[in-house]
Amino acid sequence: LFTGPDGRRRANTFLRQTIGGNVLPRLRKVAARYKLAADAIDLPFGKSLERLPSLDRPELKKLAGQISGWISQSLYDFTERFDSGTDDPKELHRRTMESYRYLCACSLMLNNQPPYWAEHEANAGQLETRKA
Structure with missing residues (x-):
């Protein structure tokens, strides 16, 4: 993912979509449950x-x-x-x-x-x- 042309940009996009799109909302939901x-x-x-x-x-x-x-x-x-x-x-x-x-x-x-x-x-x- 990181190799080749625009590898860094693709890696950052992947992280934004995975962490920001999937993991972070779930983490916020769990944190709110235990508030x-x-x-x-x-x-x-x-x-x-x-x-x-x-x-x-x-x-x-x-x-x-x-x-x-x-x-x-x-x-x-x-x-x-x-x-x-x-x-x-x-x-x-x-x-x-x-x-x-x-x-x-x-x-x-x-x-x-x-x-x-x-x-x-x-x-x-x-x-x-x-x-x-």
């Missing part, structure tokens, strides 16, 4: 999240453990704010939905769509208790 909310960087595992596309399997497992621990602790802290226990079904549903929305906010901050989120949004914030 995080600004406050996600402040999390204890924020630096690992920034490197997510380049993590190997052991690092991913470690990160998954850190994230699950953080979400568990966040949910525990959130539910501790509720008053004492209740047997009222309406109050239990309200608490369940608040907890679900809180966990969804945590999940969305990490650029991950939670289960039943589309249904929740389509139904004006309502969802069956068993799905929350």
Whole structure:
């Protein structure tokens, strides 16, 4: 490709078409997929999240453990704010939905769509208790 007349020009054209036309748009799409909310960087595992596309399997497992621990602790802290226990079904549903929305906010901050989120949004914030 580089030899012969106009080899350099042909090589540059090839690179522009291949890298610029095929590879670069895909790279931008992948980078956009892993883009995080600004406050996600402040999390204890924020630096690992920034490197997510380049993590190997052991690092991913470690990160998954850190994230699950953080979400568990966040949910525990959130539910501790509720008053004492209740047997009222309406109050239990309200608490369940608040907890679900809180966990969804945590999940969305990490650029991950939670289960039943589309249904929740389509139904004006309502969802069956068993799905929350």
